[in-house]
Amino acid sequence: MSRREEVARLAGVSPRTVSNVVSGAVTVAPATRQRVLDAIERLDYRPSEIGRMLRKGRTGMIALVIPDIESPYFSELGSALTDAARRRGYTLVIEQTDGVRDRELELLARADTKAVFDGLIVNPLALTDEDLNRPTPRGRPIVLLGEETHPGFDHVHIDNFAAAQDAVRHLLGLGRTRILALGAQRKGHSSSSLRLAGFEAVIAESDATGSVEYVDSFSRASGAAAVERVLERGPAPDAIFCFSDVLALGALAALADAGVAVPDEVAVAGFDDVEDGRYVRPSLTTVSPAKDVIAEAAIDALHRRIEGDDSEPAHVLAPYRLVTRASTISGDRVGAPLRRTDR
Amino acid sequence: MSRREEVARLAGVSPRTVSNVVSGAVTVAPATRQRVLDAIERLDYRPSEIGRMLRKGRTGMIALVIPDIESPYFSELGSALTDAARRRGYTLVIEQTDGVRDRELELLARADTKAVFDGLIVNPLALTDEDLNRPTPRGRPIVLLGEETHPGFDHVHIDNFAAAQDAVRHLLGLGRTRILALGAQRKGHSSSSLRLAGFEAVIAESDATGSVEYVDSFSRASGAAAVERVLERGPAPDAIFCFSDVLALGALAALADAGVAVPDEVAVAGFDDVEDGRYVRPSLTTVSPAKDVIAEAAIDALHRRIEGDDSEPAHVLAPYRLVTRASTISGDRVGAPLRRTDR
DNA sequence: TCCGGCGTTTGCATCGAGGCAAGAACCGGC
DNA sequence: GCCGGTTCTTGCCTCGATGCAAACGCCGGA
Structure with a gap:
């Protein structure tokens, strides 16, 4: 039933070999590779992203926690962040808090609980330092937007x-x-x-x-x-x-x-x-404010943390003009x- | 290493019992349940959403494919849809196409390829019937917004x-x-x-x-x-x-x-x-247009499809007023x- | 003819959760 | 003391993909 098995059968190889062809990491004989590719084509097989997530412990998803996507500033920023995230291979999920502290907290907790996100970009309105520290002992990295300079977090803002x-x-x-x-x-x-x-x-x-x-x-x-x-x-x-x-x-x-x-x-x-x-x-x-600079910097900082960088928290100052x-x-x-x- | 194993060890039960307590589907003796709950609390254990996704074949994620989230109509609609989705237990991911057909196509293909979404809500600008039919032989349900009445799809619109x-x-x-x-x-x-x-x-x-x-x-x-x-x-x-x-x-x-x-x-x-x-x-x-009605109806229709409903395509007419x-x-x-x- | 070595293929284990059904423990009844 | 029946607990297997290392086949050289 499992699709990969079908491909393997059709190509006359083991399931493992199908994976090898797909990932490309291991050398596969050209003839075999071609047979497998044909079978993949014929059966329209696509490797499951969920299986990969489980194996790698990464989802490729980032949460953007903002008060309100209807507000034009945040929708413009959200748009820029969505694009910047995609360029880095991430998918951005927008979570709205309505500026309510409980809701901000709930989302942070949920983001951590469900462990679906590789990291968070948060524009807090009402969070305290303890709030931010509490829900992520597990260590999902967080990048803060705006002027809330909570110690210990990467931070992108303008002056x-x-x-x-x-x-x-x-x-x-x-x-x-x-x-x-x-x-x-x-x-x-x-x-x-x-x-x-x-x-x-x-x-x-x-x-x-x-x-x-x-x-x-x-x-x-x-x-x-x-x-x-x-x-x-x-x-x-x-x-x-x-x-x-x-x-x-x-x-x-x-x-x-x-x-x-x-x-x-x-x-x-x-x-x-x-x-x-x-x-x-x-x-x-x-x-x-240079919204695209902010977006790029935020994604960039988060990406580095996800990759394991544990240097001192960075504070990026984006330009603005009147x-x-x-x-x-x-x-x-x-x-x-x-x-x-x-x- | 695995967290569930740790909880099991601390509570003096098998890993399977931990799962039983968490899911609550099977009867567990009150004393055992309490010991497990204590261990969960102590170790701050949370079941992995990714594991669940793999097992259930569901991710609980819905993609919203729209031209542009910066545009106020779509940001307002996106906001309403995000809320409606959450109420049904789904997470909404917003994908922007900039109204370009190739990009719309790419997103549909990607959504299908990666198989990360349980369903799609699409506001097409330039898609043809074949475009829509091509990428989903796998059967991720799609609900269409706007006036593109492609046959065979659920559809929410105003007159x-x-x-x-x-x-x-x-x-x-x-x-x-x-x-x-x-x-x-x-x-x-x-x-x-x-x-x-x-x-x-x-x-x-x-x-x-x-x-x-x-x-x-x-x-x-x-x-x-x-x-x-x-x-x-x-x-x-x-x-x-x-x-x-x-x-x-x-x-x-x-x-x-x-x-x-x-x-x-x-x-x-x-x-x-x-x-x-x-x-x-x-x-x-x-x-x-009654945006919240549209949002509710779209999520509702998609939810039913995800749950396996295969009745005739529905066409929901939402109210508007001048x-x-x-x-x-x-x-x-x-x-x-x-x-x-x-x- | 046998063997080392290379290139290719494959099996096993793991990432977490949970359906299934077997196993274990315990109960009262005879 | 033994048996049938609950109630509870557990092991096994699967969902897909992939790192790892063993196994395989084939080659030329001794």
């Missing part, structure tokens, strides 16, 4: 502090004086913290006044709601630095609804450089923003 | 023809008379064809004049470029029915850049109801569009 500074300096350079930071979070989430720190550092050494608006999550709805609160409270800022593009997209919607002109009355900058931001009007000034578009730069150039800002 | 009709009738009901269909495609892609057919059917029985603009792909860039062509060519339509929301988002950008007022001069409707359409301004009127927003309905209500149109 959120510097990037935030660049964005805020850009706003100051436009002559804005009342800057709102939108997207601080009450708990956890060090990306937010670092962006906030960058914001505050620049504000502190400037003449401008800064204010901070908190959100529960990075979403368009949160961004819009936050701006509504801010406008109601008054006086309105003349620039908003949003900690993510989806927040900024929500903010733009709320500003438009309130009849506030962007960028003339309020300049808006985001963070992530998602596709939507290029096509919203006014198009969105934003910090653009992309200025119409949401902060007004006027004459708005006619052809697509050409100017598209990559 | 694209009727939905397009609804959208166009909505535009006509606003008094528009020069309607542009944006998103027809030269080759393959029957979703486009059906939406085009719906458009033409309604136009034919109306007094309005219809025109059609072709695109190479569903993307914001294509939508923007198409509108630029149309405006250049003149005279401008007074309504545009876009065959997808990303096309519409590109169209809105191009219209804004050209200084064309939406909806006053041109009304714009889309298709898919992606998140960004709710937050762009003006917010986007669109056909909203969501009217500010891009077609002007004026007084624009102040609070979020509340009015959000689900």
Whole structure:
């Protein structure tokens, strides 16, 4: 019944010889090889990947643990990671946590329990060091994305502090004086913290006044709601630095609804450089992290760990750049923003 | 060395008994069970999923073959499918084809070759009937999404023809008379064809004049470029029915850049109801397919096939609804569009 | 004619889990 | 004390592939 046996019978050899032909590791007489290949062709035999997995103790699968694949930043990153993984011969499985700590924990435990993954790439939102250490005594390697610098793990990130500074300096350079930071979070989430720190550092050494608006999550709805609160409270800022593009997209919607002109009355900058931001009007000034570099570096680091590298944890700093578009730069150039800002 | 053996030794039983305790299928004496459970706990033993896969001939993994996870419609659908799959105990693996037929073929072949997936959910863009039949003589079940009604396969879709009709009738009901269909495609892609057919059917029985603009792909860039062509060519339509929301988002950008007022001069409707359409301004009127129903139905159908059901191919028709927003309905209500149109 | 040596082929064991049925232990009943 | 019948435990085999090393066949050389 077993397919390999059938091939062997048809070719008049032992099952073992079929394996030898398939793997190519051992020398097989050309005549025999040909007979086996013909039989394989005739019977359409394919070696079972599961059998190989069992033998090798490897599955070739990597889990990507992120809050939410619907969010454009993560879907773009997920896409880049999927491609990078495939290039290295891995299959990427996307697991969504919705940013809930219990769910992040459950997934880590499950990933470890089922032992189906050769390694994990995790973008934690709410995990503590102990959380991360607990579920992998077995030693599935983990690479972290984002700013959670848990000790002992490889880590790929951009300089959120510097990037935030660049964005805020850009706003100051436009002559804005009342800057709102939108997207601080009450708990956890060090990306937010670092962006906030960058914001505050620049504000502190400037003449401008800064204010901070908190959100529960990075979403368009949160961004819009936050701006509504801010406008109601008054006086309105003349620039908003949003900690993510989806927040900024929500903010733009709320500003438009309130009849506030962007960028003339309020300049808006985001963070992530998602596709939507290029096509919203006014198009969105934003910090653009090199997502493909991040993806490549993460897969690369994980691959090395899977291959047994046990050197010190690596911390890869990926580049970013500030992309200025119409949401902060007004006027004459708005006619052809697509050409100017598209990559 | 083998973990199960260690557990057995520590508990003073045979390896087989450990399996019996774990699976729970066979009766084990309470005292023995407890000793084994203690040993499992002490040694932190987890049964290997790979071993189970080999034994059962099932992996619990489903492949989702789509053009592109970055595209918001597919990322939203992917998210819904991931959740639905998990609820049924499956793990979903997302494979991107970029809409290229060779890549779609390669993935189907690979999925079959590696035999890692229990089944596939495929949203084909360019596959022919023979393509689909060729690579699965082995019989991995396939469920198709979208409008490609290849015979012999389960199939989940919405009534694209009727939905397009609804959208166009909505535009006509606003008094528009020069309607542009944006998103027809030269080759393959029957979703486009059906939406085009719906458009033409309604136009034919109306007094309005219809025109059609072709695109190479569903993307914001294509939508923007198409509108630029149309405006250049003149005279401008007074309504545009876009065959997808990303096309519409590109169209809105191009219209804004050209200084064309939406909806006053041109009304714009889309298709898919992606998140960004709710937050762009003006917010986007669109056909909203019930994505969670689609996801649930697809996983459900595939699950039944995996379980051995070999009844006639099922064709599931998921509901949709037309969501009217500010891009077609002007004026007084624009102040609070979020509340009015959000689900 | 016999033997060493080479190239090729094959059997055995292993990676974990679990279906099957035989074996072991124990019970009450006569 | 012995027997039939439970209840529990265990060994064997299979799912596929493959590392390892033994076995095989064939060659030329002594």
